[in-house]
Amino acid sequence: MYVGGIFTLYPQHIPDVDCPLECDCPSNYPTAMYCHSRNLQHVPYVPSHIKYVYLQRNQITGIQDGVFDNATNLVWVVLSHNHLNSDKIGRDVFTKLRNLDRLFLDHNELTRVPLNLPNSITDLRLSHNKISNIQLKSLEGMANLTTLHLQANDIEDAGGVFKGLKSLTMLDMRENRLSKVPVLPERLQQLYLEFNNIESVPAGIFTMSPELQFARLAHNKLTDKGLPPHVFNVSMLVELDLSFNKLEKIPVISRNLENLYLQANKIKEFSLSSFCSTVDMTNFSRLRMLRLDANEISAKDIPAEAAYCLRLVASIDV
Template identity: 85%
Template structure:
């Protein structure tokens, strides 16, 4: 009889532990109890759904587990991997126990904007990378930490970005918004002083975004509905080296004279547009992609205004295939002007 009473007491004690903690704390408690019982476990404080290997004590791996919720995250964890699951929402407070998180990886889930709490990420003051691409988001999550440097929101259903979506995020260097439904971006990028890479491919932009950060190094705008480039556009971004405008609706009329004749530009992609002439480019340009346009002549003056032994283009790659010209249209003088070119595809 005393044995039965003792067992009941022990059961009540365990039950009280389960009531004091959340469901996910309870799973962690079970894991710890399992280890004390002699089970072979690599980690002590880790939810049953995940792995926290001793070789990477601050990482929690929960990817590809068919999870429908974010599990309890122990306080010592800095890197949590939750990609390729079936998570639809994140409630406020989920990460409150792990405010030292540096990476949160949630790509390839089913996240819905209406099911994400307004302050889910707000307490993560050390968050550096937030990967939310390949989900069902219709807007940028609110109250994002100002510490983020890498934010990935590509392959969602975002159609509009509120003016304060990136407010105060002065450390953000990489922003991926490709494959969404964005038509106009307004001036939401104005305060992103550290932004060097912006990816807005496969949206519905009708013009190049305004008020881009001056430090921008890479700008990807392929697969949009852009018809023109503003005069003096590249002079406002002296650090821009990689500019891609392929698969848009550019015409010669939409390109002001000399708009690409900027010495800092290294790569320019204007392929799959409606250009009939080769635009004038800087001699410092190294890669130029013009395939699949309507170009009818090879104008050497687009690359060299004068041709001599000291003035020549630094171009290494030139693609002109799928246009209305052939190799016979390239003048002999091109050998002097384009002496560094390793490949011309006509």
């Protein structure tokens, strides 16, 4: 179509004889079914050849057992921005979807993680719901799960529910009610825990995840008392965000850390030993970004020797 000097390509909406009337199954995307933003109140019939079903932004409150049984080849199921209620989701709704890769259930009204999810899922999105508790069995056996989105829920304690997720590399639990860091899986690389109520970090918690590169704990209630010595001194960590907490000292970090955010704490002194125990030509911090603004120190509190230890830092924000 030629509109205002711009060619715009639209899927050819040639009706599929096997496509539900309330959806579109374009011929040039033969395995996709588009049912988004249709004011639907239920999941329509899904033909057997469909692999990608888009049901976001509707009024769906429940999913009955058997609704996907004819479409066992589904790879993506997108149910974001509906009104899904945990009590209205059948126990075995997703059981037969053994090829399911991505399941989007974010922005709904779920109070728990659905049971019997296929272990083929790699990307599970449950953010912006009302989940307060995660049962251990709800994620049991999900050996292929790599990314888990749980931000903006009401979770107070996750315990060891993630420990068995052997492929999990990204865990997002921002904007919950956590009072402590959950037990982390071994292969985790990215951890997002901002905007919680975390007051302390257990000793050795990050050594359990030797591949962890990004840890973000901004906007919590961390104090010096809640941080064991060297808890952040882990070699693979590249970025550490501890801003907007209640720290009075700079914690000891690994020499390999590149980005450290400590703004808006109560830090009263600049401790060079937090970055370098000794300084020589080959033994110095890899830090490139250091933010210390909105604390109780100023530029005059930074010793001249910092230039030798922090030789890769372009400037220090104070």
